[in-house]
Amino acid sequence: MATDSATRAIKTDENRDAAGRREIYLYALRRFGVYLFTLWAAITVAFFIFRLVPGDPMNILLGNLTRAEGRQRDKAAEEAIIAQYRQIFGMDDPLPIQYLNYLRKAVLGGLDLGPSFVEYPAQTKDLVFRRMPWTIGIFTTSVLLAWIAGTGLGALIGWLQRSRLSRLAVVLSTLLQITPVYLVALALIIYVGYSWRLLPAGGPYARHLQPAWTWEFISSLLTHAILPMLSNIIVIGAGFTLGMRALMISVLGEDYLTFARAKGLSPFTVLKDYAFRNALIPQVTALAIIVGATLNGTFIIEVLFQLPGLGTLFVQAMGLRDFNTMQAVVLFSIFAVLTLTLIVDLALPLLDPRVRRTA
């Protein structure tokens, strides 16, 4: 009798584990479904917004070109050119057909988003891929560094909540957090870059160098990356510091910490295994939320520091009214943000057993 109930207990335990595992898979599957759906919706919205807005891109483009060359606008010639271009870019079809073509090319054609208007026949895809490493590199490195620094600092400040030093740190990070990232970038460019000449503040690497696997080039690349990344790190890191501090303080109020201390665990163990770990979970969620806003900031930083990333590509394309390229940048940045958010969301159950069970 006794052994029977024991085996049944083990059985139900196994069942629960299997159920838990199935729930994780279901959660991942559902999350992935939402991801695909969001991606499709974002692409669709982007497509329609830019075709329903008044103003024909071709018209604007040609107007700009003729104005730039200082010629009189020749109506007949212009219309012939526009007709030709519209045909090449498939803009004469009705909107739904254009939309289907666009989806088909984007999905089945290997992310084929059409040629660039201005650098025709270069594919926008290639332009974007060439620039993408810069943006993703600066973005992910600075967000990760900011997250690590902010989380560590915030945990420390939260732990030492009463001390004068931590109050100062709170005031300081509040000030930094509300400062727009581009103002920090401007300040770094103006003071560190030009007034004090400590670090280079423009361009991806020194102008006389060619990309190569030499120490000279790599060190130049790295020193040029310090200031752009620092602008991101300062602002985002301050936000993470404050967030982690608040989380730490609310965790520190919980009874199980008092109990852990009463059991005789050392303060450091309590901090590391009880307080920090529990405060960490919402902090990872915060990482997912901040991704979009930070990408916006990174675009501006690229432009200010003259780095050849997606932000700069976009601004250049915009100056030339190259709508296909602009659209490609928009889609790729949406894709990047959605994918990064998905990764964070899928990593969350690994950290938090509660999400695993209840998702």
Place this chain on the structure above:
Amino acid sequence: MRNSGIIIGSIMLAIIVLVALFGPALVNQLIFPGERPGMRGSYRPYQLDSAQHPIGTDGDGRDGLMVFVSSIGPSLQIGVIAGATSTFLGVVIGFLAGYARGRLDTLSRILIDMVLVIPTLPLLLMLAAYIERWDLYKLALILGVFGWSFVARVIRPQVQSLRERSYVDLAVLSGENPLEIIFLELLPPLLPYIGYVFSLSIVGSMLAEAGLQIIGLGAGGLPTLGFMIAKGFRESVIAIGLVGQMLLPAGALIYVFLALNLINTGLDEVFNPRLKTTVEGK
């Protein structure tokens, strides 16, 4: 409402609003009686700081201080209009989503989360490329329309939790219709929270506007603080020695953000008293 953050923030905000309203006229009357310091070509461009021109003159031959003082108003206006737009849209959608149940609820959550993660800056920029003539209201409305998802995202769970309270059940049983429940039962307790979200939206919109100006794609010519910073950067006024023409507008932006941040934190504490006890009490 004895909350020092709200009081200090409001005073700071009131001061800058007063400067925005009366500053231009005052500067004109007191420092430049009978002149037109805000007109292009009134003075020699890029004059250094002097008693006559406290922060010098700008590249268009206007007095820097005058330009600065008259840039504050448009910046605040954009922030308030855009903030109000996104708060209004977000509250409406958040309430609908929070009040709905079942499939509609799931659908609205997915929709809000979806819009939330779409990076807005490239979309905004792309729209900016299409619009030939910008004015302040157009820019503010567009910024506002892009900001609702955040508001809806935070309002929805609040509505959901309020909806489950017993006093709402009582109202349903006593025969109030859904509109009455929303406006009489759910909205009033959420007002401080909506104020908090409004304040956050103002910050977000002003941030986005200045950002657009700084990469040179905003509504060019709109005299905002962001435009002044962008112009200063492009004309490298710091190298010339006109530090004030960058620091003042940058400082003013940070000042407004700080004031709103103080109000925010205060409103958040009013709405959510537990925040205060956990931070101060232990």
